[in-house]
Amino acid sequence: MEQLFYYLKVSWFSVKRAPLPYMLTVLILSLGLGVFFSNATFYYRINSDPLPAKSDKLFFPMMLLVPYQCSNCKPPSVLSYSNVAKLNASDIPSAKAAMYSAGGYLRLNAEQAPTPVTVRITQRDFFSMFDVPLLHGSIWPDNQPRDELLLSKATAEKLFGRTDVTGQQVLLDDRLFTIIGVLDQWQMLPKLYDAFNRNYLNPTEDIYLPLESGYDYNYLSNTNSSTFEDADYRKLATDGRTKAIHQLQYWVQLDTPAQQQAYRQFMANLVADEKAAGRHPSAEANQLVMMRDIVSYFDGESGDIKAFAIVTLLFLLVCVFNASHLSLNRYLSNQYEFSLRRALGANRSQLQVQLLVDMGLMSTFTLAGAAIIAYGGIKLMNYLWPSNSLFASWDLQLMLALAALTLLCSYLVTLYPSLRASFGSLNKQLKE
């Protein structure tokens, strides 16, 4: 330990000898790491797995169940009500839920000004499939239509100023609903159950409404709906249930490879039956996409963030190169001292340990600088792209990654200069 403090003292004296070049080296490296890390935070969050224990068990089935012939077509990303009913007939999945999102206005009573809210219209298995935590109350006992809804914790607090509000009534688009449950703090990031059209970047919804009620009250999807025949969108309760109005996302939980295989077979059989009935004129184009692959399936990976990630990585490399150059100058100006130490009996290993401590000291300063710059970078990005702000938080893993990357970059920056210093000629410097 005493030797470690001695090495730190030697490094500190070396810093004091030429503080400006040292600060410049740290600043350049901090800048590269900070810019890279602020972008890497978004990249890491957006590409993280929100349900690592389940993401290989949740599947998004898609079929070309449309009333016209289409060659080489991908199946639509949303299904019609009747398609879902057919898929729902299978009891192979451990859980299954159809869903879509809509918008609405919420208030406590007719005197209050309405607040715009996002609504997820879904079925009861949604909550177990996506590990949605419940703070108060319960979820619907079945998938029947009912004037009951669940609120997010934030919505309950905003509306009532508290969370234990089960049994209370609210007006959603001026229809009276009873609150049967309040969710605990929950933010599925990224929100992969709604991956199409980059909706996975949006926050989870404020209100959760039964699917059948959503259809009864003609809530149309606010993100993705299409029709493949003459149908009236405004009549979801009737046309929506019988005609080819596609707006439902459908998720199934298939826990084992055997279940997955059986479900694929079920989908193939369904196509065969539909073909026999004349309702599937196209060739089979079934898809069963795992949740962890859903973003790439929809080509939803953010091109901006990916491109920016490459740019910031290149910027980091430039910074490392420049910092290494500055570091080399600093070490060469200290070459005399290295030579002296070697002449007095320090071997190369001892010098390398000294240089590692020097690197550790520089890493500490750089880490602090990089964290500040990264924090500033994230704030700036939140300001420029507010929709991405959900993905700006750091966790321990991310902080450790920054520390490890800082150490690696500091090592790269000092590697060549330290080798030059250790293997430099002894006699020349000492004679001068």
Next chain:
Amino acid sequence: MITLTNLGKVFRTELIETHALRDVNLQVNEGEFAALTGPSGSGKSTLLNILGTLESFDSGDYQLDGKSVKGLSDAALSKLRNEKIGFIFQSFNLIKDFSIYDNIELPLRYRGLKAAERKQRIERALELVGLHARRDYLPGQLSGGQQQRVAIARAIAGEPRILLADEPTGNLDSLMARQVMELLEQINRQGCTILMVTHDPDQARRAGRNIQIIDGQLHDSTMYDPLAQHTA
């Protein structure tokens, strides 16, 4: 103690080869005080660097205490330098932002000695060079002669068997040079072998032996009569 056999050193560039040392044969016994003299560029410092293992040689052999240093690893050479050899440089080579104490401590640190033993040795060395009261000074606060005495203290703190001094008085005025020479003589009397590069004939005479190098070859090796030294 030191035996050089047909030792040679060549400096090579793309265009020319310069033979810095050719077929040098030398025997230095324990306790000797030898001066290495010769014109500039004759190979004195190169020889001293080779003796201090700061520089390699191309041919021949160098034995220290009966063991060849040829082919020794970096770690072994560093250990040898640390334990057996002390260096005194013309330009002192003190680390300017380290205190006198810290400068003298340098070789002892790399030997892995405990703090208490390091302190004991440093204080003994400081006593010998008469700078105990200035142990916390920085080198820049001392005169040239005092700085060279610090360098001598650093060289002897590790109790080496050989002191290699490269023009130790080259940067000093005559009074300070005399003080440094007296100190070296005192150290020599305590049994330490000293090899000193010098241009000064008076200082060469004060050493017991003069080894003259001309054009990389050992030209003459004169033993002086100690009595004659005093009368001179």
